Amino acid sequence: MGAEKKNFSPYQRPKRNNNISSSSGAGDTRSGAGDSIDPTGTVVIFVTGRSDMPSLANDSGLYDFLNRKASPMKLNITSKRTNEMSGVMSFVVGDFAQARVLRNLSGIRYKGQKLSIKTSVDDKIASSTGDSGPSQRPSAPPSHGTIDAMRNFMRSRYNNGFLNLENMTQDSILRAAKIIPPGQTRGRSDVGTVMMKVAAELFPETTTISFAMNGIRSLQPISAVSIYFPNLQNLSFKGNNIQYFRDLEYLSGKKLPHLKELILLDNPVRDRDLAKNNDDLSYRSSVLRLFPSIVMLDQVPVTNKISFGLGDILKDDLPEHAVLPAQIKGNFFDNAGTEATALEFLASYLKLFDTNRRSLEHAYDMNATFSLQTMTPISPLQKRKNQAADNWAGYISHSRNLSKIKDLDLRVKKMFYGSKSVVQDGLVTMPETKHDLSDASKFCVDAWQTGGLLPGVCIYICLHGEFEELHHGAQGLMKSFDRTFIIAPAPPGSSAAMNGWKCLIISDQLTIRGYNGSEAWQPELALPMIAGANGVPSAVTTPQVPMPGVSAEQHVKAQELQRLTGLNYPYALQCLTASGWDVAKGVALVEGNRANIPADAWQQPTFS
């Protein structure tokens, strides 16, 4: 199958008394023993980047980087090793506290790669999560009375999937039991972990937690949320004291893969960024990078554009900061790494496709395949949108539509094979184009990373968009297109890598359609990540039984429309009344009038 992600495996844990043996593969270093503190009191640390990116092996700058990030903690790094097979770096640090600081840096970015940091004492760290600051009291096991009080507290705070942990310092149950809530400097360092464990035992079905108004400065004290509630969907930190984006990293990335909604209103990290930039674009972009799965941020649907600098890739060919519009809503990426890689690749590729197509030969694998098909306009609407003299001559001779081309030899002939043929026989014979990369709304990208045909991973990218045909530089016709790329990491030393491409193209399929604009992905459907068949998030207040005057069938339709559009229950009913109780028409009505629908018509989180 090979579909598993090639991320760090916790099984690459060394045997007790045995630092990483560079000669052995990951498999035979597996050990059941969780405790592998070296007899000398050292702790083994493993660092790995993404396996589809350039290896971190022998990158000595990484140690300086970690030292800086761990500051003021001083790291005592020894026994540096790299396993060339797995790409995992390992080293030994002096003590548990250093290991914990490093472990908490997991997820941090270095040279564009997200680092996964594991230690040989992860289980100990997990059970003692909390501020490691000197003001913390050492962790003795909590007493039974404490646990009972915590259970009572949780019971008093839970209702129908929603765990309300707001303003805990004022809670009478906790005060009576002398429990200091997480994030307070005087408290036990493990109180957050214990609380989450108790909560998960009582209410494993929790989908929503609010930590509003707790004076939390960092998510570290409550980072155990991701261990005990891995399916959490909604999370609020409204009104806390979170200062920096890095304080959010304890729950970022894939730690909460089903997180759909996040609230950070009234925190310095947000307020300061907004004041600095006069808008929230940069703030939202930063948060979305950290939490790629969310569809709602601060009670506003995720619609922002993000842009990214291409750094020094293709410096000679690209403007200083090539920007590929990634209009996040509507686009789907399985994780932030896929997103960054796919967008970076597309920005470089499309720019050169327009300006220097011949140079793209470097971007294709020597065995790459390319084929093209045309879907000429058929509908009246398409024809109307097209200019009268629509012209397909530049493509039609290459078109490999299997519904029409029955001759097997011809099918073979119309597929371009190998980088040279792809570019010289295929791409450069097509009309010149201009992709308007400055306008996010004209493109839509879905991308998914998976185990691939070759050792390593590849990314499937489905791009939908439009381009303008240029004829000898003059303005031409608009065309819509769909394009599926399969890209894989460019091997070091390959022509692609030497020409600045991080990825090379294995397969490229292009469908050119009559121009029909980008409305299809404009109305940003607030479709959440659906895990299983649970459609309506439980945080949305929808009556379980029909309201008076609403039939059971109408009730079901209203729920369906809510799920499809993000409308709340009363407006869903109103919309269905207007559309004759036809859900499909209701959806169309919503999508056609999205801009005019009042803000209070949309589903709101249940946070107060």
Next chain:
Amino acid sequence: MAEATAIAQQFTEYYYSTFDTNRSGLQPLYRETSVLTWEGAAIQGGKAIVDKLVSLPFTSVQHRVSTQDAQPVGDMLVIAVTGQLLIDGEQNPQFFTQTFVLRRDDAGFYVQNDFFRLVYG
């Protein structure tokens, strides 16, 4: 490769005729690791995917394939389809584009990734 294009065509014919007559009959085409990216939402696992398809808000649907192209890529077969959807007897079609990444296991070809987008007319 000629064989691959024939498999691709057989697949799309089977897929869309099953979709149009009995959506739940599509489940054997997916595996637990399969992923459908449907209008920007990701759904994983054969059962969840078919539940999603069955729950789509129409009772009858007809797919008309306009164009399809397929490339064998390593052990995969990548199929790009464009076509029209006729929903609940409507005469005005909606246009769609769909990309399948097929893989093969002991039971035959299955859909590893499935990207669906309406592109409107």
